[in-house]
Amino acid sequence: MIDTHCHLNDAQFDNDVDLVIDRLTSGGVEAVVCVGWDFKSSVKAREISDLNDNVYYAIGVHPDECDDYNQFEMEDLLRLKSSKLVAVGEIGLDYYHNKDNKFRQMEVFESQISLANKYKLPIIIHCRDAFGDMLTILKKYAPFKYGAVMHCYSGSLEYAKEIIKLGIRISFTGSVTFKNATNLHEVAKNIPLDSFFFETDSPYLTPEPNRGKRNEPIYVFDVAKAVAKLRGIDEDKLIELTDKNAKGFFRI
Ligand code: NI
Numbered sequence: 001m002i003d004t005h006c007h008l009n010d011a012q013f014d015n016d017v018d019l020v021i022d023r024l025t026s027g028g029v030e031a032v033v034c035v036g037w038d039f040k041s042s043v044k045a046r047e048i049s050d051l052n053d054n055v056y057y058a059i060g061v062h063p064d065e066c067d068d069y070n071q072f073e074m075e076d077l078l079r080l081k082s083s084k085l086v087a088v089g090e091i092g093l094d095y096y097h098n099k100d101n102k103f104r105q106m107e108v109f110e111s112q113i114s115l116a117n118k119y120k121l122p123i124i125i126h127c128r129d130a131f132g133d134m135l136t137i138l139k140k141y142a143p144f145k146y147g148a149v150m151h152c153y154s155g156s157l158e159y160a161k162e163i164i165k166l167g168i169r170i171s172f173t174g175s176v177t178f179k180n181a182t183n184l185h186e187v188a189k190n191i192p193l194d195s196f197f198f199e200t201d202s203p204y205l206t207p208e209p210n211r212g213k214r215n216e217p218i219y220v221f222d223v224a225k226a227v228a229k230l231r232g233i234d235e236d237k238l239i240e241l242t243d244k245n246a247k248g249f250f251r252i
Contacts, residue, residue, distance in 0.1 A: 005199035011029030089124025174207030
């Protein structure tokens with residue numbers, strides 16, 4: 001089982017990251033991707049990856065942090081990457097938190113897409129309340145030769161179909177386990193089996209039945225379980241398939 005997106009570099013894990021990694025390893029999570037959201041957290045993701053065989057990492061500047069984006073700083077991290085750097089992310093657009101800096105967000109997003117292409121890496125996309133502008137940018141850069149995934153998917157089924165046509169993958173978090181997430185359930189039921197995989201986005205978005213607690217990678221099984229149930233297929237079979245998708249995508 002692969003957790004394709006977690007933040008072991010978040011301060012919420014500072015006191016017990018080793019225990020969290022022990023739990024995921026002994027619980028059957030084969031590998032995780034620890035994802036950065038700014039320069040500092042990207043450096044920290046690399047450090048955690050260096051110390052743990054099954055932790056891969058991604059570096060990127062999240063739209064909320066776009067004011068602090070420095071292309072040269074990020075490019076240094078790419079030049080000095082280890083073999084376990086698997087993506088540029090998380091990058092994208094977020095108009096939920098701030099819509100007064102749309103142009104800056106788009107500029108920073110596009111700059112990082114170009115860096116990912118230059119270093120032949122896939123991108124991990126964050127998109128919240130910005131689906132229109134996102135689609136315009138995705139169409140401009142598609143097809144993504146090195147891959148692109150929209151993480152923590154929260155859009156409609158129609159939108160999912162549209163971006164899958166552009167060659168973009170979808171990744172589901174614990175949100176899909178929430179009873180009232182009916183739109184997301186439709187997405188999980190209807191998109192092709194080879195177009196998605198799973199993540200926790202921990203320490204956030206803890207899946208049922210642990211909702212309310214701090215999230216951690218071992219709970220990725222609950223995300224897979226919910227989607228298997230929605231699709232009416234065997235959980236182990238689904239995990240086998242989505243792991244294959246994720247490994248191919250991140251070249252793990
Ligand atoms: Ni995240």
